[in-house]
Amino acid sequence: MTWTAHILSLYPEMFPGPLGESLAGKGLQEGAWDLKVTDIRDYAVGKHRNVDDSPFGGGAGMVMRPDVLGPAVDGVIATAGEVDRVIYFSPRGRVMDQAFVRELAAEPGAILVCGRFEGIDQRVLEARNMEEVSLGDFVLSGGEIAALALLDAVVRLLPGVTGNRESLDEESFEGGLLEYPHFTRPPVWEGRTVPEVLLSGHHEKIREWRLRQSEELTKERRRDLWDRRKSNF
Incomplete structure (x- = not known):
């Protein structure tokens, strides 16, 4: 089975981005791994096709709505086959390390949710059993850069991507x-x-x-x- 990344993003055009080049890009072209990208805006609601709203309790910024993101995740899960691990990129999540990357590379793939704004509604995190993961102790504008970094780290471990497997061990x-x-x-x-x-x-x-x-x-x-x-x- 081909390792597959299922991306949910408000900016699907950011993928594959740099992963379309070099060894990762060659691996993608040759079928060593696969990439499927879903535009969260396809699940927008209301006359104005909203994907976010102001937070209850007040505060700056906007929050991604659960009635948008929930169905988007469900749509991906319905077509993802054995891939059911849902990762959401967040500064308060587990910091990525090589052990986590190896663990993910051994699975059939992952569903990667790229947030924006101030974040996503807590209820959808809990209802869809999302795993929060962080790139490090800093804040990005969205999860896309973190998703690209994680994918690059995982993909290079997959068979058929990196030519010299011995170099990975050192x-x-x-x-x-x-x-x-x-x-x-x-x-x-x-x-x-x-x-x-x-x-x-x-x-x-x-x-x-x-x-x-x-x-x-x-x-x-x-x-x-x-x-x-x-x-x-």
Whole structure:
């Protein structure tokens, strides 16, 4: 079964966006993954085709209506087959990490809801069992950028997208460490030389050097990852 992303957005023209290029775009063209986009405005209500309204209790901004988004989600679920995981991008959700990305890549796909305005009505979050997910501790204008980021992270793990599967095992966050530094030709550039061990041809010493570099970088830059890794041993 092809991994499929079902997107709900007020701006469907934003997809596939950059995912139509490079390896992700090639994978999409060749059927390694699939993308289906639904315009939430197709479910707008009333004479003026509204999708949002002012919040009860007052306050700035507008809120996406549950009688618009609910039917939109239902319409996607009805045609999504085995894909039933509904993700809503929100600053108060679980922060995405590589473990979450791997988990999602192992499933048949996901339904990704891109909010706008001040957010969506809480009732539709609860009624459709939406999973709130955050790109990080900052606020975006809508969920589209977060959806593109998540898709890029997931799609590159799918069979038939990334040519060299071994390279995926050595990246940052795999094994709980940041990735080691990389070097290529020329061996001397602006007076800076490549570490001698990388020119030695001694694979075991190179492996040990890379592991030490990953450990040192993780301890220095991401103490939270390092502490978590130590607690797992």
